[in-house]
Amino acid sequence: MNAKRPRVQVRGLTKIFGDEAGAALPLLKAGQSRAEVQKATGAVIGLQDVSFDVDEGEILVVMGLSGSGKSTCLRCINRLIEPTSGSVLVDDTDVTALNERELMEFRRTRFGMVFQQFALFPHRTILRNVEYGLEVQGVAPDLRRDRALTAIETVGLKGWDQHYPSQLSGGMQQRAGLARALALDPDVLLMDEAFSALDPLIRRDMQQELVALQRRLKKTIVFVSHDLDEAIALGGRIVLMKDGRVVQQGTAADFLANPADDYVRRFVEHIDVLGVVTAGDAMRMPAAVKPWQSTAAEALAILIQSGEPVVTVVCHEGRFQGTVDAETLKQAGDTELRLLLSDREACVPGTATLNDAVAKLASGRGEIAVIGPDRELKGVIANADLVAALARRRSETTH
Ligand SMILES: Nc1ncnc2c1ncn2[C@@H]1O[C@H](COP(=O)(O)OP(=O)(O)OP(=O)(O)O)[C@@H](O)[C@H]1O
Ligand SMILES: [Mg+2]
Incomplete structure (x- = not known):
């Protein structure tokens, strides 16, 4: 591996939902299980002591079954969800230490986010949707139009800028969502099940395109998915989560060669060996x-x-x-x-x-x-x- 410092460092992130978070944390730290803590306090443990690094220019996939804590983890990175404890560093900045104003600014300039629901404004054209973030930043109209059109072209939607979201297919709307994030030129893209609503064939295309795009633009991407095939298609390292904790991190080939436990072994049981083991x-x-x-x-x-x-x-x-x-x-x-x-x-x-x-x-x-x-x-x-x-x-x- 390279000796370079990772772009994002997630350290000991813990998230406890509920009013009893204060009472739950010491129990958790004392070694009680998620279920025990929930029974004693009513608080739900969303994340427990999650740590991983994301290198610059890497697509890291956070994977796990429904309820394992993937979205909570992603949203704690840019503090859409406030972590109960732990820290997130992006380059030299401790995101968890920023005040509200600094956090807003940091989110706007450094993070891009793409969700499963495309969340486009229905009454704005694609161009005006993609311009939106730049508009909020107060970028001059000419400049923001240029940047938005470039982003629209980057995601393969050239010529569609004057259409409305309802005139586009699901896949195209997801591209527009991606363009909106890219127009802001963020260092770190956070993508939550971004392709999960798409038809399988279109989804596969989008995965390939994201890999190609990422090679070209060198963005650092944290991609949440519950789908092992998708994680493999994106080709990078995987952080596998279960019940709010990290079970194992590495490539799919690492999981195959050295599964941390039976859970991981079962997870990779049906993996296409030829598709993940490298020469x-x-x-x-x-x-x-x-x-x-x-x-x-x-x-x-x-x-x-x-x-x-x-x-x-x-x-x-x-x-x-x-x-x-x-x-x-x-x-x-x-x-x-x-x-x-x-x-x-x-x-x-x-x-x-x-x-x-x-x-x-x-x-x-x-x-x-x-x-x-x-x-x-x-x-x-x-x-x-x-x-x-x-x-x-x-x-x-x-x-
Ligand atoms: N606001 C909340 N209040 C209480 N519990 C929550 C809240 N948000 C999430 N949780 C709980 O935290 C755990 C992790 O949820 P999370 O949404 O992160 O899972 P996920 O891995 O993204 O699942 P999915 O694949 O279904 O999106 C779940 O048990 C969930 O019920
Ligand atoms: Mg989720």
Whole structure:
């Protein structure tokens, strides 16, 4: 991970609903369970000691079943709900320490929020809806129009600015809601079940677009969802909540490889392993690697000893160049490997999923390279490794 400070730091957030919050907190701190505290005081524990970081430019998904505390958590970040204890830091600012006036200003300039209900004004055009936040900020009409139109274009609604919300489909209205948040150019976007009301196909499109948009705009996004598939589609880290607490945080692949408890194990039981485990997770060190100026005879000796299906060939700087199989080597004597290379494309980045790896393996010669951003060789995956990885996951989730 990078050594950079996270953009958002959530520390020990606790939220107790009800008039008896004051009486409930000491009981909770003394180790009583949520149910015990509720029974004794009538107070509902919405959140209990929730901590996580969100890095700059990351989409962090807060996931959990209904009532697990996701919305409470999101709303405590910008204090739409006042936390009972704990703190939220955005860069250097302790949001929980701001007075009311400072908080309003901070919310307006640093946070954007998108809800499941699009909450557009029905009698305003899309343009005027998207302009709304800028209008409240007192931005001059010309400038706010420009910024609103840019945001409308960003979310793919160009040409719809003079329409009214009722003339747009649900998906388009949600785009308008997103444009309204983006027009303010916030550092941190808080999205609560933003796509949950959309049809499955449109929802999937929106997920992909959000990922693309986020790469381009480098926003920091906290995205609440009860849907594991959605969390996986958004591709980042997941904070999994249950009964107001964090059960585990990490990537979906982490949850699969090292589930914190049975709850997490059950949660990821039906996960599509090929879609979440990355090539980097599944790769191993290759036993037959040769620089490209080596001879075929040298490579053949190593290949036979290794049991690999092909020799992986790298340049003198360690970048993947291609592979050569035993048949080719046997007939090539002292020829240099660089003249025998094939399969320059038999490789995937470490961040690719096993789905991508499978496609490459199917069209290749039984082994592919896993490479870094400059094509440097990181490892390999052979057919057998893939089968072993799948078998491992299967036995983990069925026991
Ligand atoms: N204003 C409130 N007063 C009392 N209890 C509340 C209040 N808001 C939320 N709760 C309780 O806090 C817990 C967490 O609620 P929250 O809305 O954060 O859940 P959620 O994970 O967002 O659920 P969903 O997926 O249904 O939106 C629930 O038990 C809920 O009943
Ligand atoms: Mg909710």
